[in-house]
Amino acid sequence: MSTTPARLSPARLTTRQFVLLAQLDRDRSVLRAADAVGMSQPAASKLLRELEKTLGVPLFERHARGVEPTPYGEIVMRHAHSVLAEIRRAQEEVEALKRGERLKVAIGSVLSPATDLLPMAISMLEREHPRMQVSVEIDTSRPLVARLLQGRLDLVIGRVLDAEHADVLRVEPLAEEPHHLIARAGHPLTQRRRLRVADLVDHTWVMPAAESILRERVEAMFLQRGLRLPARIVESGSLPLITNLLRRTDMLVALPEEVVRPYCEAGMLAVLPIDLQVRMDSFGLITRRGHPPSRAAVAALRALDEAAQTVYRARPAAATR
Incomplete structure (x- = not known):
């Protein structure tokens, strides 16, 4: 099969192909996807072959357990979801109007x-x-x-x-989004006139998920100074949970000041006197x-x-x- 996509006219693509592609993204099985959209497996396989022939690239790798999209397939499936969403939204807007x-x-x-x-x-x-x-x-x-x-x-x-x-x-x-060190009002660290990053290692931190960029930058704040990472961590991105944890414990978190400003103005939380140099x-x-x-x-x-x-x-x- 050629790996050079042919020049494509939108008229050569059908809504049925988009519906099938979107379902394949969910099921990763031609049989299950065909059943879900109300067509036979041979008909679904034919639609996929026609689409691959039209585009000139393989969209899926077939194996015993089903199918896996190729990089080309990932692109086409993403656009299938987008096209179907646009059609649904157009219908909804027309009906609403x-x-x-x-x-x-x-x-x-x-x-x-x-x-x-x-x-x-x-x-x-x-x-x-x-x-x-x-x-x-x-x-x-x-x-x-x-x-x-x-x-x-x-x-x-x-x-x-x-x-x-x-x-x-x-x-x-x-x-931009600079982050500050946030803790409860009355936290022991609020009594310090000058804080260093080294003073924060032994405290419990509320951190975002490990794969997040903010987590990487908070951890880099310690590692770049030759410090070990905090041993006690609670992972959460929920602001209600974070603010309640801070109010009830001596945990620390890096957040934009404006996110917690109402809590600071109410005397529940405080911005600690240190420039973390953590910026998104x-x-x-x-x-x-x-x-x-x-x-x-x-x-x-x-x-x-x-x-x-x-x-x-x-x-x-x-x-x-």
């Missing part, structure tokens, strides 16, 4: 902008578009970007961490190239741009929506 229902927008965000930028933008949307339904997902950047690429989110406030996504995503930078890369507004945003997404992007002028003192967005 026919019924006079509200517009919908789905936003994903990392933690820090969800504490100040998003609430301000949502309050603007509520005033200007009172019938709009806004749904928000809070997570780390990688899963949020994956959902954006699948069409499950309209936009993401986060970071693009994988180089292969650079060509398919548009990023409008917003702000700039986050921004992320959308998909080649996918015109819905009316609701356009309104949300404008509200976020306007809110960013206040929250981050950002310059007006150069991109035209």
